[in-house]
Amino acid sequence: MNVFISLAAVVFLFLAGLLGAGAGLDALFGIVIPYIAIFLFLGGLIYRVMIWANVPVPFRIPTTSGQEKSLPWIKQSKLDNPSSTLGVIGRMALEILCFRSLLKNTKTELHEDGHVAYGSSLWLWLGSMAFHWSMLIILLRHIRLFIEPVPGAITFLHKLDGFLQIGAPVFYVTSFIFPIALLYLLFRRLGDPKLRYISLVNDYFPLFLLIGVGISGFWLRYISKTDIASVKELTVGLMSFRPVTPAAISPLFYGHLFLVCVLLGYFPFSKLVHMAGVFFSPTRNLANTNREAHHANPWDYPVKVHTYEEYEDEFREKMKAVGIPVEKE
């Protein structure tokens, strides 16, 4: 059910972009909606990040995943249980760049005789890395559509990504990896009963949306080629706040663009904010220095405690009887 709602929503959105632009609403789909999307994306993301940043971290609760720093002759696990800023940066960098925690992933199996077995399970890590990194490269490749002249680093990236030169146009490896990885993530979600059980529209919708973006982009590049010059006219126009809608742009492009706009607008209000959120996670980004340095709770308040005086008042006679020293005789 959740799957179909999500798929239908994405198909509908794509067609809306395609047909809308075909029906002469170029200005709406090429100018108004992109501006709204960018506004929602930036505004929403800043808003979300500001909320997190403004919520205090009352306690220092890193999830320690290795040996603490203690006696000088015991080797500390500096990345998994960092006690310095450098260690934390290392831990976070590995988490963000390599999805290190997913690398630990195991598959647990219960055998009939009660034996619990653990196997390493790296498909999620692989699929996830393939998807995220190819997306990043694709995004960077898009820079050539926005900036003139194209920076050297981006041109180099194109060369790298297109190393499998199979005729013209150049085939980029990421154009294939991106949708394949996404399809894997989708089928994984559908194939595993546990995952299907927990999956919401919130999970299928972004997958379909990204697949839609990927496939329509693929189409634009390799099958029904768009006029890059006109696209660039549009993007540069948008960026310089002198928007134009060049006539040579195909409706298919608007379908692609509309899906991207929906993605941008949806991003800050959905689980996709994990991109920013991962940096804020207190179980990962704090050093394990609890006993070494004081960590203050900004909203700390006094609480009712049972003082020693009250305690002694209740038990004084008993204490004296057995010779435990007391404050008040």
Add this chain to the structure above:
Amino acid sequence: MTMAKFDEPGYYKHEDLLKVDYHPPRTGWMDTPVDFRPGTYIYPGKAKNLKYLDLPNPRNWAVTDEDWKLQENWKEIVLDGMAERLRRYRTFRLFMDICVRCGACADKCHFFIGGGDPKNMPVLRAELLRSIYRKDFTALGKILGKIAGARELTYDVIKEWFYYFYQCTECRRCSVFCPYGIDTAEITMMGRELLGLLGLYVNWAIEPVANCFRTGNHLGIPPHGLLDTLEFMVDDIEEATGIKVDIPMNKKGAEVLFVTPSGDYVAEPGIQTCMSYMILFNEIGLDYTWSTYASEGGNFGLFTSHEMIKRLNAKIYAEAKRLGVKWILGGECGHMWRTMHQYMNTVNGPPDFLEVPKSPFTGTVFENARSAKIVHIMEFTADLIKHGKLKLDPSRNDHIRVTFHDSCNTARGMGILEEPRYVMKSVCNNFFEMPENTIREQTFCCGGGAGLGTDENMEMRLRGGLPRGSAVKYVQEKYGVNQLAAMCAIDRATLITVCDYWAPGVKVTGISELVANAMILKGEKKRTKNLRLETIPGAEEEDTAQGNIEHLETIEGMHTTKGGSSNE
């Protein structure tokens, strides 16, 4: 033969418990109500305990009652409570927002592995709360409702929370595997705080809290009772070793205040652990004191609310100040150390009136405790052994083939992994590790932490204990392991049940007990009995390691090879 009841392990057949169905039910999780089956839930907090602690809505009620006698405006209370916590805890807010439901955490929870209930997947446990968050605190949830994974807060949701937030032992294993470090224990803590606002507690946690508030310890032992208890131990120590140790009690001006969980005052093997501390301190001549007021290192406040952590823990620094000690030494405990390490300095510190801990015997300054001024007994002991300050005869432990259960809290909330191993390997010749997915930061809970270790919850305890039990059985079969060491008072109570059920024949021990049994004490008599006052196998005739191994082989009838996975 009398029939076992649902609160006894004998009631549960192994083959029944092992028939775990991992297929989720046909109905969606939002439409599957809780089934309060005896053996899987915990009895509610009694009114008298809530009253004693000034907690809201004290009344007596039963989990199976239709009406839980909540306040008129319970819904408002919960939503206000959520709003407040979302403003106060970045963890809560963030973890509500960023889960992608990738499922990496799903099969990492011992309750899911042993029980198969999908709501015991950490991700779904969190969704129980997250769905309400969406409905009342996010734009998309407000507009789209169920399509956006939001649902209405109903009476049944409260019942579901009560069931599943008390089926989480706050062990944090899930958070090791989550790519964002989402810590379901943190969400459980929030969930329990919200339930607490409605006066919904479990008695097995809130009664110890009330006891602790009044008498200083969870068991409610009054000062004279504590002295009595320790005096019994002194007699047993004398019987085993020939040495009479002192009990410095509430002694002003001592160098060190010693605090330990009250589990160490009662029942084997807690008491042996406690006796071992006394033997160690006596032998090295530590100038220390016990305290009747700070007679509990553990803190069931951790299973109750952040406020309760602070209320119970205040006594530790207060007592250190009153007695004028220089620093604090803490015994073997799991949740106590999560509190002492991650919370105490923040909630009750900084204790500037204390000194940076320094071992009077080795001169070692415990730099890592320079602000909180509390040292773990394993850090302290490892340092003593490293500096050759203890005379040890590990062969006395040769009849023991020991493995080590890392406690969740000390592993994932502190990272004290090598110290206990170093100590154990120094005092035992036969040490074997369990499989790597079940130790260190990946360690499995005993199934009874965080207020769940009560008998009426037996089915869940056995199910939750399965991954640990299975790992113990593995080393039992492979290396002839016959003891499981744990530095946690809850473990020392709950793992006995788990081992008896899943790996019968394996006994549970504290680490200090192994140390004290191996220590050659000044002026001791010939040690023929261990601290449990059992005859040490082989001690009568011959004291060699060889003799003991042979002895073991004959009594256990097992082929034992040394080495193997024994991790050097």
